[in-house]
Structures are given as C-alpha cells and as structure tokens.
Amino acid sequence: DAMVIQNPRYQVTQFGKPVTLSCSQTLNHNVMYWYQQKSSQAPKLLFHYYDKDFNNEADTPDNFQSRRPNTSFCFLDIRSPGLGDAAMYLCATSRGAIPTGTNYGYTFGSGTRLTVV
Amino acid sequence: TQLLEQSPQFLSIQEGENLTVYCNSSSVFSSLQWYRQEPGEGPVLLVTVVTGGEVKKLKRLTFQFGDARKDSSLHITAAQPGDTGLYLCAGGNTGGFKTIFGAGTRLFVKA
Numbered sequence: 538d539a540m541v542i543q544n545p546r547y548q549v550t551q552f553g554k555p556v557t558l559s560c561s562q563t564l565n566h567n568v569m570y571w572y573q574q575k576s577s578q579a580p581k582l583l584f585h586y587y588d589k590d591f592n593n594e595a596d597t598p599d600n601f602q603s604r605r606p607n608t609s610f611c612f613l614d615i616r617s618p619g620l621g622d623a624a625m626y627l628c629a630t631s632r633g634a635i636p637t638g639t640n641y642g643y644t645f646g647s648g649t650r651l652t653v654v
Numbered sequence: 655t656q657l658l659e660q661s662p663q664f665l666s667i668q669e670g671e672n673l674t675v676y677c678n679s680s681s682v683f684s685s686l687q688w689y690r691q692e693p694g695e696g697p698v699l700l701v702t703v704v705t706g707g708e709v710k711k712l713k714r715l716t717f718q719f720g721d722a723r724k725d726s727s728l729h730i731t732a733a734q735p736g737d738t739g740l741y742l743c744a745g746g747n748t749g750g751f752k753t754i755f756g757a758g759t760r761l762f763v764k765a
Contacts, residue, residue, distance in 0.1 A: 579755040645696030
C-alpha cells in the first residue's frame with residue numbers, strides 16, 4: 538500500500554542535543570510537509586518542499602531545518618532541542634498545490650513523538 | 655491571519671447518540687477538509703468540501719460547508735465507540751500550499 542512512514546515513532550533526546558526525524562513516502566507526491574502538534578493545539582506548519590523548492594514559514598524558529606534529498610525522503614533536523622520543542626511531529630504529503638476540485642487532501646504519517654529531557 | 659475555531663473542544667456521549675461539531679472562521683476558504691486522528695497516530699482524511707452549501711455524506715457522517723465558505727459542520731448519527739478520536743478541520747486556498755488546522759474536537763463515545 539502506498540503510504541507515508543515516519544521513523545522513529547518515539548524519540549527521546551537530551552536538551553541541546555541535535556536530533557533528526559525522518560519521513561518517507563511511496564505515493565510519489567510532489568509536496569512534503571512538516572507539522573508540529575502540541576497537546577490540545579492545532580497542528581502548526583513548519584515548512585514544506587515542492588519538489589526541491591524549500592518553503593519556510595515565517596514564524597518557524599531557525600532551530601528547525603529540513604532536507605529533501607530525493608522525492609521519497611524528507612528529514613526534520615532540530616539543531617538544539619529545547620523543552621518547548623517536545624511535541625508530535627507530523628509529516629504529510631500532497632500531490633501538488635490546493636486545486637479547485639475536491640480531489641485534495643493530505644496523507645499523513647503516524648507521527649514521531651519527541652520528548653526532550 | 656486565517657484561523658479556524660472548532661467547538662466544542664471536548665465531547666463525551668453515549669453510544670447511539672447524535673452529535674454535531676463545528677468549525678468556524680472569519681476568513682473564506684476555497685477548500686476545507688475534515689480529518690480524524692486517533693491517539694498516537696497521524697490524522698486521516700475523511701472528506702474535502704469546496705462548494706458553498708455543499709453537503710457530503712460518509713456512512714453515518716454528514717459534512718456541510720457553509721454558504722459563504724467560512725464555516726463547516728460535521729454531524730454524526732448514532733455514534734459508536736469506533737468514532738472516538740480527535741476531529742480536525744483544515745482549510746486552504748486554491749493555488750496555495752498552506753493548510754490551516756483548527757485545534758480539533760476530542761470525541762469520546764462510551765459503550
């Protein structure tokens with residue numbers, strides 16, 4: 538089955554120690570997104586890639602970086618995790634930009650729950 | 655800044671009851687989606703609506719997009735324990751990539 542896979546499902550990292558979360562997709566979708574979801578809050582878009590074109594949200598801290606070496610893989614790097622970065626990180630894909638029709642929606646991975654100690 | 659507000663935040667009901675949850679904004683969206691998210695998992699797309707006044711049905715779930723495309727509702731008939739989860743609405747605009755999410759309604763259906 539075509540899907541979006543995130544690894545690991547759970548990640549514990551030390552305060553200030555760099556950590557990388559990974560996402561892979563077999564859907565061959567052009568766009569890959571990273572969202573941060575904290576408890577009882579709306580998922581918040583950090584950035585997205587349209588093919589190799591990187592698009593950062595204005596309020597995404599510099600501490601968060603991303604890489605997309607090929608269509609299938611996308612990585613989220615947190616350079617110096619703080620306690621406030623503990624959250625569920627969701628990777629999502631879409632075929633392209635939002636169209637005028639109804640054939641649109643994200644496919645999400647299962648998420649990586651990050652704990653900072 | 656576009657925002658989506660969902661209500662209620664929490665809902666606990668008995669199996670067999672009906673319920674409606676709401677998603678409201680002061681902004682117009684060209685596309686609005688509903689997702690269900692189970693604990694420890696990513697959201698799963700339920701439906702996308704794009705036309706003002708549109709009604710879509712998915713088994714016991716009925717989705718409506720407001721005439722002005724600023725709000726939406728999800729009605730569940732005869733809720734079952736399997737309906738338990740976090741219901742998220744999300745909106746975006748044609749040609750863009752950014753989808754705005756609401757904070758969700760957490761539904762618990764007791765057997």
